Amino acid sequence: MAASKSMKKKVSSKAIEPGDVTAEYEAALENRKTEHYVLRLYIAGNNLRSQVAVENVKKICDEYLKDRYDLEVIDIYQDRTKNPVDLILAAPTLIRKLPLPLRRVIGDMTRKEKVLVGLDLISRV
Amino acid sequence: MPATKRKMNTKTAHAPIFEFEKIPSGIKGLDDITRGGLPKGRPSLVSGGPGCGKTLFAMEFIARGITEYGDPGVFIAFEEKTDDLKKNFKSMGFDLDDLVNRKKLVLDHITVERSEIEETGEYDLEGLFIRLGSMIDEVGAKRVAIDTLEALFSGFTNEAILRSELRRLFLWLKDRGVTAVVTGERGDRTITKYGLEEYVADCVITLDHRVTNQIATRRLRIVKYRGSIHGTDEYPFLISNDGISVLPITSMSLTHIASDERISTGIPKLDTMLGAKGFYRGSSILVSGQAGTGKTSISATFVDAACRRNEKCLFFIFEESESQLIRNMKSIGMDLEPWVKKGMLRFHAVRPTAYSLEMHLSTMLKLIDEFKPTVLAVDPISNLYPIGDDIQVRSMLMRLIDYAKSLQITGLFTNLTNDAETGMYSLEPTEMHVSSLMDVWLILKNIEGNGERNRIFSIIKSRGMAHSNQLREFVLSDRGIQLRDLYKGTEGVLFGSARMAQESREAGERIRRNEETARKKRELEAKKTVMENEISLIRAKFAREEDEIKVLIGQDVSRQKASENVMKEIAVQRKVDK
Numbered sequence: 001m002a003a004s005k006s007m008k009k010k011v012s013s014k015a016i017e018p019g020d021v022t023a024e025y026e027a028a029l030e031n032r033k034t035e036h037y038v039l040r041l042y043i044a045g046n047n048l049r050s051q052v053a054v055e056n057v058k059k060i061c062d063e064y065l066k067d068r069y070d071l072e073v074i075d076i077y078q079d080r081t082k083n084p085v086d087l088i089l090a091a092p093t094l095i096r097k098l099p100l101p102l103r104r105v106i107g108d109m110t111r112k113e114k115v116l117v118g119l120d121l122i123s124r125v
Numbered sequence: 126m127p128a129t130k131r132k133m134n135t136k137t138a139h140a141p142i143f144e145f146e147k148i149p150s151g152i153k154g155l156d157d158i159t160r161g162g163l164p165k166g167r168p169s170l171v172s173g174g175p176g177c178g179k180t181l182f183a184m185e186f187i188a189r190g191i192t193e194y195g196d197p198g199v200f201i202a203f204e205e206k207t208d209d210l211k212k213n214f215k216s217m218g219f220d221l222d223d224l225v226n227r228k229k230l231v232l233d234h235i236t237v238e239r240s241e242i243e244e245t246g247e248y249d250l251e252g253l254f255i256r257l258g259s260m261i262d263e264v265g266a267k268r269v270a271i272d273t274l275e276a277l278f279s280g281f282t283n284e285a286i287l288r289s290e291l292r293r294l295f296l297w298l299k300d301r302g303v304t305a306v307v308t309g310e311r312g313d314r315t316i317t318k319y320g321l322e323e324y325v326a327d328c329v330i331t332l333d334h335r336v337t338n339q340i341a342t343r344r345l346r347i348v349k350y351r352g353s354i355h356g357t358d359e360y361p362f363l364i365s366n367d368g369i370s371v372l373p374i375t376s377m378s379l380t381h382i383a384s385d386e387r388i389s390t391g392i393p394k395l396d397t398m399l400g401a402k403g404f405y406r407g408s409s410i411l412v413s414g415q416a417g418t419g420k421t422s423i424s425a426t427f428v429d430a431a432c433r434r435n436e437k438c439l440f441f442i443f444e445e446s447e448s449q450l451i452r453n454m455k456s457i458g459m460d461l462e463p464w465v466k467k468g469m470l471r472f473h474a475v476r477p478t479a480y481s482l483e484m485h486l487s488t489m490l491k492l493i494d495e496f497k498p499t500v501l502a503v504d505p506i507s508n509l510y511p512i513g514d515d516i517q518v519r520s521m522l523m524r525l526i527d528y529a530k531s532l533q534i535t536g537l538f539t540n541l542t543n544d545a546e547t548g549m550y551s552l553e554p555t556e557m558h559v560s561s562l563m564d565v566w567l568i569l570k571n572i573e574g575n576g577e578r579n580r581i582f583s584i585i586k587s588r589g590m591a592h593s594n595q596l597r598e599f600v601l602s603d604r605g606i607q608l609r610d611l612y613k614g615t616e617g618v619l620f621g622s623a624r625m626a627q628e629s630r631e632a633g634e635r636i637r638r639n640e641e642t643a644r645k646k647r648e649l650e651a652k653k654t655v656m657e658n659e660i661s662l663i664r665a666k667f668a669r670e671e672d673e674i675k676v677l678i679g680q681d682v683s684r685q686k687a688s689e690n691v692m693k694e695i696a697v698q699r700k701v702d703k
Contacts, residue, residue, distance in 0.1 A: 042252065044249065044251035044252065044255070045251075049247055049248070049249075052246075053246075076251065076252055076255050077255065087235060087236075087256075088252030088255075088256070089235070089237065089250055089252045089253040089256070089277075089280075090242075090248045090249065090250055090251075090252055090253075090281070091248060091249055091250070091251040091252050092248060093248075093252065103243075104242050104243070105242075105243045105244075105245055106242055106243070106244055106245065106248045106281075107244050107245035107246035107247055107248040108245070108246035108247045108248065109245045109246055110245065110246035110247070111244075111245045111246055112245075114243050114244065114245040114246075115243070115245045117243055118243030118245065
């Protein structure tokens with residue numbers, strides 16, 4: 001987290017100039033630290049992969065989004081009504097409904113950095 | 126096992142070789158090649174480069190499946206939006222909205238944005254299968270189309286997962302028992318991009334769009350078809366405003382019924398040469414000759430004669446425009462315009478290079494279907510050679526002729542030859558190829574001599590009828606086509622002005638001879654008169670002499686009587702005893 005700390009300093013020390021995309025992004029990333037997250041995890045049946053995914057997501061949420069997230073786990077076999085709305089192709093799929101924009105993360109969430117990048121919790125770089 | 130028993134029965138009753146069930150693809154001509162359509166309840170793969178007609182293939186399979194065979198369908202588009210699809214296919218006469226409203230079709234567009242997706246480990250595409258499954262259940266679909274695989278899989282990066290999911294997708298479709306068409310892009314060297322799809326699909330069809338001599342031709346090939354015999358050639362196909370039509374150029378059979386009816390050629394003397402009756406109805410006629418020998422005039426005359434008999438004619442012209450041809454034919458005293466106005470005659474004038482051979486063929490077949498002619502003329506077929514090689518042109522003509530014959534349409538085809546240097550019957554190889562398709566072959570030839578060029582006409586062959594073996598001089602006049610006998614006499618064979626000169630010489634000779642005879646007759650007549658005069662003179666003389674002699678005789682008698690009387694008187698006076 002050393003990298004993100006140094007970035008935080010940079011952002012706070014400088015006023016954001018209009019049109020400075022990088023600065024805006026950094027600021028938005030900073031906001032993520034306080035925003036409320038609404039997440040939806042789609043899994044396909046109660047198999048090993050699904051279990052791993054649920055566990056991993058929970059772990060990450062507890063670590064990074066403590067007390068400021070809602071997580072809904074949906075088994076696409078059980079609940080078919082939500083599938084057409086969220087257009088799930090791959091399972092498991094984690095969708096960040098809020099804050100906008102919509103984000104999608106697929107797989108069993110074993111690669112933690114990828115999940116964090118997908119949820120905009122750490123910088124892409 | 127009653128099921129196997131039944132199977133055994135059908136096996137023996139219908140086909141000696143078992144083939145699994147097929148369903149009509151809805152694509153014109155394809156079912157002829159595949160002998161029935163696509164494998165029922167199995168996935169087929171259609172692969173090809175961009176713009177080769179994959180989406181159209183898939184959509185026709187679904188839409189015609191609904192409209193023509195009553196099979197509900199699901200179409201999943203990963204590339205085109207549903208609104209675009211609806212618009213695109215409306216122009217082809219498919220009202221997709223209507224099909225959707227009638228619960229016959231599910232049209233779904235799924236976007237896969239790779240940038241939105243972060244891959245964090247193992248996953249599968251179960252979501253897609255479930256979605257697909259619920260759509261199939263929604264309308265009770267029997268047909269499914271997925272267009273295209275690449276667009277779906279481009280959203281994901283893990284190739285190992287993709288490959289296994291691809292295999293699973295095909296197996297899943299098979300398990301569901303739906304007949305599926307999955308489209309995919311062609312790979313660099315392989316049939317498909319992943320080199321896997323073609324192995325998991327039960328039927329693989331490749332579409333190809335290639336350009337030769339600046340003319341694009343679409344081709345279709347069935348790469349594999351598990352458990353079935355199929356045509357293996359590359360078949361040209363067309364995309365016209367009513368969809369794909371595949372032209373199985375080699376699968377036509379010779380089963381047409383031959384007619385005994387004869388129709389006039391429009392040239393009385395030619396009818397005479399063809400056993401006094403003309404062509405057989407439904408036969409194919411080749412008129413070949415050099416430039417300017419009157420091929421078009423022969424075709425126009427034939428067409429004109431057919432129109433006079435109240436028959437509908439279709440005239441394909443590749444060299445002139447309609448109005449030009451009509452004008453030109455007026456110069457030989459033939460007016461085709463009224464036939465056009467009456468709807469008896471339709472021209473289709475187009476440059477051969479306007480589109481590909483297959484497109485020409487399909488246009489022709491379509492026009493034949495629309496217009497329903499009984500006579501068809503193509504002028505000239507040789508103009509097709511720039512856009513196809515011998516075999517292609519030949520197979521195209523074969524199909525056209527076979528099609529015409531199956532409908533009892535008499536077809537006349539002209540062919541321009543350029544064998545100016547060679548003899549009367551020397552043939553070009555291309556002509557050899559084409560001629561075997563034809564029932565009647567007429568040849569026109571220019572012959573130079575005496576500082577002029579004359580047209581000579583002859584019948585090379587005419588299947589199934591006695592025909593003249595004589596050469597004729599072919600004369601175009603303002604009263605149409607005339608075939609004249611050649612001069613055959615002591616001076617050899619003469620034609621053109623030499624023939625005319627010889628004929629006039631002979632005519633002079635004849636007049637002179639006639640005059641001679643008349644003179645002799647007159648002479649004889651005169652002699653007769655003289656003779657008769659003499660006879661009458663002799664008669665007159667005789668009559669005169671007769672008179673004189675008679676007088677003399679009369680005198681003698683009266684003199685005798687007088688002397689007798691005198692003797693009597695003397696006796697009386699002498700009182701002679703009685």
